[in-house]
Amino acid sequence: MNEFFYIDPKLDELSQKVEKEIYPIFSALEATAEHNQLKVMSAFQKNQVSENFFYGSTGYGYGDRGRDALDAIYAQIFGTEDALVRHNFVSGTHTLAAALFGMLRPGDTLLSLTGGPYDTMEEVIGLRGQGQGSLMDFGVHYEQVELLPDGMPDLPSIERAAAKPGIKIAYIQRSRGYSLRPSFSVEIVGKMAKAVKSVNPNIIVMVDNCYGEFSERLEPTQVGADICAGSLIKNPGGGIAQTGGYIAGRKDLIQLCANRLTAPGIGKEEGCSLNQSRSMYMGLFFAPTVVCSAIKTAVFAADLFETLGFECFPKWNEPRTDLIQAVKLGSPESMTAFCGGIQKGSPVDSFVVPEAWDMPGYSDKVIMAAGTFTGGSSVELSADGPLREPFAVWMQGGLTYPSGKIGVLLAAQSLIEKGLIQL
């Protein structure tokens, strides 16, 4: 028993059993973290990172060496020709939207290979809230290939759909989002990319890489994807970047994305870094071990909550390709209790009680627990979910494993105290 937080002795005993069981998984996760740490270090060294890169520019930001070298470092890590890493991206959704608007033209078709997209992307595409400047408002067509009943991609249907004329981008969402379908490993992303290219090599394969970075040794752009994008307040920001997003991919495509973020003719040349460079560099440096801590927290949570009788996605011993751990709690009361416990296990705002609210971009009320140093950062321990069937929470993050673990234990403790589970 620890001397700082009250945990029911039976839960504490369970926790120790769980930790013994997951030990071999932890060893494998640490080996991946070591590989990725060295990958990041080598990119830093190749680009001769120096202290003066951390002092940001102002105004137009012409010739900002720190900004340009960070692009080169991301490109090396993702195995791409170029990258665009900017604090000016306000979120993951904004980054993905800039990439899509940058590359698509009226009359083009965007084809999702992984069923319906993440909630906030529905408004970007125009599946909800028409007339607000969505891709569809600009004459872009949208089609999607449904996933198979087991949640896996349907490769024959992907090939058939990609063979149709007019497909410009094949879009893959790696992480599960607010669904219980599996997240797709880099290997599976590679299979989808190959299926598309086999029928039309000109289609741009784009990956929503949110939550996936550094969870495996390879990134999607190293197995056939042309471009990928994500948020810096998730994995690659390492819990230190304060805002921003990145896009890594083919040089011609990155140029188009940069033209959308800034303006045609300006592209990557402008955009001062203010005082954000140091935290973006430092965050990237920490990212592999922070991702490892977050995945360890997820594995611990899955094993503990499965032992407590809840269905978990993925299961504790299934391979991982992102930070997300979904726990099917089955009722709004249990969701609220779980999130309350996670909040109590946070370093910041541990005393507040989370309540469901109408979050911008989401169609149902969402409950969120996040006691974070960076507002809404979900590489920090957080749990959220829309209050609708199947009443599951999606938890992720944990900057350090010990802090993630106590958060998970307090979530279970909270369910015990509300009488929602018995040991």
Ligand SMILES: *Cc1c(COP(=O)(O)O)cnc(C)c1O
């Ligand atoms: C987080 C996430 C996004 C972007 O969300 P933001 O909250 O805008 O950063 C997009 N796709 C997936 C799969 C995500 O997990």
